Amino acid sequence: MSLLLEGKEPLWLPILSGSMAPSLLPGDELFIDPGMRTPRRGSIAVFYSRGTFFSHRILFSFKWGKKLYIFEKGDANDSARLIPAGKMLGTVLKVRREGYEADLTTEEAVRRSRKLAVRSFLKLLRIRRWT
16 A cells, blocks of 8 residues: 555556445456546546545536645445545555456547446536535
């Protein structure tokens, strides 16, 4: 975990929770590039906040004054959070599940991720649970 916090080199980390199901499941491994900290709609990022690491989808980002904020949500969650961009540790580039590896940087994967972000945001508007 210290390698991720230091942000020096890409690494594989396991998923421990189901907050991103069905896209990511407990036991999946994420290939994270700490050098990629530019928030992009739809991409899955790893964050560190309140003493915890977690991976969620970026719904959108925006600047407020001089600070950049990210609106993030787990695919399986009914709520989302606004978090300072400085809490983002890197972007997930690949997912490994049961020996198979998926590249999340392909054109098709990026298009699907963006659609999931829009769908997630529209679902939030119906639920109206923001923390």
